[in-house]
Amino acid sequence: MSxxxxxxxxxxxxxxxxxxxxxxxxxxxxxxxxxxxxxxxANPVYGVERALAAITEGARLxxxxxxxxxxxxxxxxxGVGLAGVHLPNILEAVNNWQHPFKEMVLTTDLxxxxxxxxxxxxxxxxxxxxxxxxxxxxDGHSQTLGAHGFLMGDKGSGAWIGLQAxxxxxxxxxxxxxxxxxxxxxxxxxxxxNLLLVEKLTAAPSRDFAxxxxxxxxxxxxxxxxxxxxxxxxxxxxxxxxxxxxxxKPPRLSLIGGVANLLVPWxxxxxxxxxxxxxxQPEQGAVFYARSQLLPGFAGTVHAQ
Amino acid sequence: MSxxxxxxxxxxxxxxxxxxxxxxxxxxxxxxxxxxxxxxxANPVYGVERALAAITEGARLxxxxxxxxxxxxxxxxxGVGLAGVHLPNILEAVNNWQHPFKEMVLTTDLxxxxxxxxxxxxxxxxxxxxxxxxxxxxDGHSQTLGAHGFLMGDKGSGAWIGLQAxxxxxxxxxxxxxxxxxxxxxxxxxxxxNLLLVEKLTAAPSRDFAxxxxxxxxxxxxxxxxxxxxxxxxxxxxxxxxxxxxxxKPPRLSLIGGVANLLVPWxxxxxxxxxxxxxxQPEQGAVFYARSQLLPGFAGTVHAQ
Numbered sequence: 001m002s003x004x005x006x007x008x009x010x011x012x013x014x015x016x017x018x019x020x021x022x023x024x025x026x027x028x029x030x031x032x033x034x035x036x037x038x039x040x041x042a043n044p045v046y047g048v049e050r051a052l053a054a055i056t057e058g059a060r061l062x063x064x065x066x067x068x069x070x071x072x073x074x075x076x077x078x079g080v081g082l083a084g085v086h087l088p089n090i091l092e093a094v095n096n097w098q099h100p101f102k103e104m105v106l107t108t109d110l111x112x113x114x115x116x117x118x119x120x121x122x123x124x125x126x127x128x129x130x131x132x133x134x135x136x137x138x139d140g141h142s143q144t145l146g147a148h149g150f151l152m153g154d155k156g157s158g159a160w161i162g163l164q165a166x167x168x169x170x171x172x173x174x175x176x177x178x179x180x181x182x183x184x185x186x187x188x189x190x191x192x193x194n195l196l197l198v199e200k201l202t203a204a205p206s207r208d209f210a211x212x213x214x215x216x217x218x219x220x221x222x223x224x225x226x227x228x229x230x231x232x233x234x235x236x237x238x239x240x241x242x243x244x245x246x247x248x249k250p251p252r253l254s255l256i257g258g259v260a261n262l263l264v265p266w267x268x269x270x271x272x273x274x275x276x277x278x279x280x281q282p283e284q285g286a287v288f289y290a291r292s293q294l295l296p297g298f299a300g301t302v303h304a305q
Numbered sequence: 306m307s308x309x310x311x312x313x314x315x316x317x318x319x320x321x322x323x324x325x326x327x328x329x330x331x332x333x334x335x336x337x338x339x340x341x342x343x344x345x346x347a348n349p350v351y352g353v354e355r356a357l358a359a360i361t362e363g364a365r366l367x368x369x370x371x372x373x374x375x376x377x378x379x380x381x382x383x384g385v386g387l388a389g390v391h392l393p394n395i396l397e398a399v400n401n402w403q404h405p406f407k408e409m410v411l412t413t414d415l416x417x418x419x420x421x422x423x424x425x426x427x428x429x430x431x432x433x434x435x436x437x438x439x440x441x442x443x444d445g446h447s448q449t450l451g452a453h454g455f456l457m458g459d460k461g462s463g464a465w466i467g468l469q470a471x472x473x474x475x476x477x478x479x480x481x482x483x484x485x486x487x488x489x490x491x492x493x494x495x496x497x498x499n500l501l502l503v504e505k506l507t508a509a510p511s512r513d514f515a516x517x518x519x520x521x522x523x524x525x526x527x528x529x530x531x532x533x534x535x536x537x538x539x540x541x542x543x544x545x546x547x548x549x550x551x552x553x554k555p556p557r558l559s560l561i562g563g564v565a566n567l568l569v570p571w572x573x574x575x576x577x578x579x580x581x582x583x584x585x586q587p588e589q590g591a592v593f594y595a596r597s598q599l600l601p602g603f604a605g606t607v608h609a610q
Contacts, residue, residue, distance in 0.1 A: 045504065087504050145479045148503050151456070152471050166457050174450045176545045198453050199350065199392050240481045 011072075012290055013059055013101070014283030015080040017042030017051060018109055020130060020207055024058035025283040026066045026076070035068075037061025045084035048093045055080065056100060073100040079290030080104055081112025081282055086144070105290035109282065110135040110144060116285025117254040117278035120292065124250035125278070126241055129257030130210040132157035134241040136248045143248060145241050150206035156234035156241075158210030158259040164230040165216045166201060166209070170194070172226075180226035185215045210259075217262050235266035242271045254278040316377075317595055318364055318406070319588030320385040322347030322356060323414055325435060325512055329363035330588040331371045331381070340373075342366025350389035353398045360385065361405060378405040384595030385409055386417025386587055391449070410595035414587065415440040415449060421590025422559040422583035425597065429555035430583070431546055434562030435515040437462035439546040441553045448553060450546050455511035461539035461546075463515030463564040469535040470521045471506060471514070475499070477531075485531035490520045515564070522567050540571035547576045559583040 009029050016023045022042035026034040039058035044051035059078065060070050078101040085091045086108050094106060114125045114135050124136035131154040133147035146153055154160045169186050171177035173194045187193045189212070190200055201208065219227035245253060253275050255264065264272055314334050321328045327347035331339040344363035349356035364383065365375050383406040390396045391413050399411060419430045419440050429441035436459040438452035451458055459465045474491050476482035478499045492498040494517070495505055506513065524532035550558060558580050560569065569577055 045507070086500055144500070145481065147500065148472075148475045149507050152468070152503060152506065153475055163457070167453075170453045170458055174549070176450065176542070176549060195391055195449070195452065198457060201457065202350070202454050237481070244479070244481060 010102070011076045012287040013062060013076055013078040014112075014281075014286035014290075015042075015055055015058065015078055015082070016109060016112060016282035016286060017044075017055055017058075017080065017082040019043040019046070019083055022051075022054040022058045023281075023283055024055070024062040025281070025287075026062045026068075027284070027287050031284075031287075035062045035064070035066030037063075037065060043083040044090050044094055045087065048090070051082070051084075052094070052097050052099075055082075059100070073102075075102055077101060077103045077105070077290055077294060079112070079286035079288070080106045081109040081286045081289075082106060083109045086147075103290075103294065105286075105293045107286075107289055108144075110147070111137065111142065112285035112289055113256060113282040114285065115288045116280045116282040117256060118252050118285075119279040120285070120288035121252070122250055123252035123254070124245040124248065125254050125256055126238060126245070126260070127257045128157055128238065128255060128260040128263055130154075130157060130159050130207050132160065132238070132241075132257075134245050136245045136250045136253075138248045138250050141248070143245070145244060150209070154206070155237040156259075156263065157257075158213035159206035160209075161216050161230060161234055161259070162209030162212030164233070165212055165219075165227070166197070168226045168230065170198065178226055181219045181222060181224045182215065182227055185219060186212065189215065213259055213262070231263070231266045235263055235268075238263065239268045239271055242267075242274075246271075246274060252276050252279075315407070316381045317592040318367060318381055318383040319417075319586075319591040319595075320347075320360055320363065320383055320387070321414060321417060321587035321591060322360055322363075322385065322387040324348040324351070324388055327356075327359040327363045328586075328588055329360070329367040330586070330592075331367045331373075332589070332592050336589075336592075340367045340369070340371030342368075342370060348388040349395050349399055350392065353395070356387070356389075357399070357402050357404075360387075364405070378407075380407055382406060382408045382410070382595055382599060384417070384591035384593070385411045386414040386591045386594075387411060388414045391452075408595075408599060410591075410598045412591075412594055413449075415452070416442065416447065417590035417594055418561060418587040419590065420593045421585045421587045422561060423557050423590075424584040425590070425593035426557070427555055428557035428559070429550040429553065430559050430561055431543060431550070431565070432562045433462055433543065433560060433565040433568055435459075435462060435464050435512050437465065437543070437546075437562075439550050441550045441555045441558075443553045443555050446553070448550070450549055455514070459511070460542040461564075461568065462562075463518040464511035465514075466521050466535060466539055466564070467514030467517030469538075470517055470524075470532070471502070473531045473535065475503065483531055486524045486527060486529045487520065487532055490524060491517065494520065518564055518567070536568070536571045540568055540573075543568065544573045544576055547572075547579075551576075551579060557581050 022039045024037040037058040039054045042051040042054040122138045126134045134145035319330045327344045329342040342363040344359045347356040347359040427443045431439045439450035
């Protein structure tokens with residue numbers, strides 16, 4: 001990777017590209033945030049062209065937000081954390097991109113999320129958002145747990161919680177499982193039930209199920225046994241993920257993602273006691289990684305994945 | 306519905322249109338099978354035009370198989386059992402079809418499957434194939450259980466069994482769940498594991514998961530605890546469906562679909578003892594229903610759904 005012409009004054013873009021959106025932040029050399037951009041889905045597994053277009057659009061918005069012209073992109077280094085690049089063919093497709101930046105440094109979105117949470121040091125994160133996964137990097141060794149997607153995994157995530165709720169409601173509607181207040185809450189949300197609810201949700205994306213997670217937490221607060229069982233099951237899995245990551249002795253473990261805070265009361269308190277708040281965002285983590293790869297004198301402790 | 310010009314000599318086509326294929330049989334007035342046709346997916350929920358084209362193609366093949374010309378379709382009555390027509394907007398779209406038949410009599414594929422299994426009488430069926438569902442019709446009252454689809458239900462079905470196997474294998478791959486011989490069996494089938502397996506199956510249709518069900522039965526036969534737990538869980542649900550349907554006092558209960566026979570050894574023997582083999586195919590059931598609706602003197606006991 002070229003080291004020429006990247007120096008202590010170079011601006012860095014941090015890109016966090018995931019399945020539902022792409023966040024981009026522009027940082028000055030002293031880590032001052034200069035501008036941000038938000039664009040659409042950027043998981044290249046579901047379309048490389050769309051993902052690359054989302055990165056370009058987010059970068060354009062961030063640069064514009066900082067008062068710079070888009071022609072400046074060619075002077076800026078992009079650190080890019082992207083879902084799906086653990087897959088060899090996806091990694092190759094993205095690396096072959098004729099990107100608009102001075103230089104692009106690519107790694108997985110989990111890696112950059114972890115580097116953000118630790119400010120570039122060793123550590124671990126569990127992402128509990130629309131989906132779920134765990135990641136640690138310690139002494140140059142990384143481990144990924146979960147990241148199995150909506151259909152086959154994502155246990156404990158918002159989408160998983162919502163899907164379990166719909167399954168329980170449908171079974172209860174057939175009088176083959178316990179009644180639950182989720183029946184009323186979900187019928188009210190969608191204005192239908194039983195087979196009409198099935199029709200409405202059959203092709204729905206995972207984020208539509210994640211939108212239901214709040215109802216499950218609400219029902220659990222009311223003492224609903226079905227909702228409580230769903231959350232206990234999901235939390236039990238996240239406990240296992242946390243224990244496995246803690247076995248790697250990471251200096252820090254952070255829970256991140258939109259559902260993390262909601263799930264904390266359901267987790268093992270002994271595990272929660274070992275977690276700390278993330279120090280920075282994934283976009284910052286992407287910049288830490290890019291600097292560590294391009295600036296020989298960079299003082300961070302960032303390991304390549 | 307017009308009764309003109311349909312008489313005891315009229316030929317009837319029976320159509321069984323489901324999510325993976327459309328089976329069509331042509332019957333003489335005395336129920337002799339004259340020809341059959343097999344065409345593609347015919348669930349109008351996933352495309353009305355495609356479903357109607359599949360019915361036409363299946364009918365064309367069946368008529369041709371019987372040595373008749375396609376122009377004969379206009380003299381033939383079609384009894385059509387179709388997935389998805391329990392949904393009002395789908396029912397309307399199919400009923401508005403300018404079909405090529407003398408007359409079309411439409412109902413759900415579950416209804417015609419049940420009428421086939423009972424030769425047009427009251428009774429109940431549990432379909433255990435790629436998906437799962439239960440249906441009974443007794444004294445003009447019908448009940449549908451399940452039919453919640455791959456993502457949200459289909460418990461006990463081939464696709465559900467395969468999906469549980471993949472989930473268990475991925476969890477075991479992360480060392481967060483028990484080891485299982487399914488890990489080797491599935492790795493061998495797909496020549497990959499862990500996140501590469503996730504990629505291969507993320508967008509796979511339910512029939513690809515149903516194709517794995519045989520591996521789970523094989524692993525269970527070898528004593529694998531994970532496989533046995535999956536089959537016991539699925540069978541437990543089918544037991545509940547059967548008990549609920551038997552509460553309606555149907556004269557017969559039949560288990561149909563490609564996975565039914567495999568699952569029988571896992572079901573409650575007291576329930577299996579109350580089942581009987583289906584008397585005829587769903588296409589025949591569709592013809593029973595069409596005759597009952599169009600021939601005033603039809604001796605059957607077929608009730609409208």
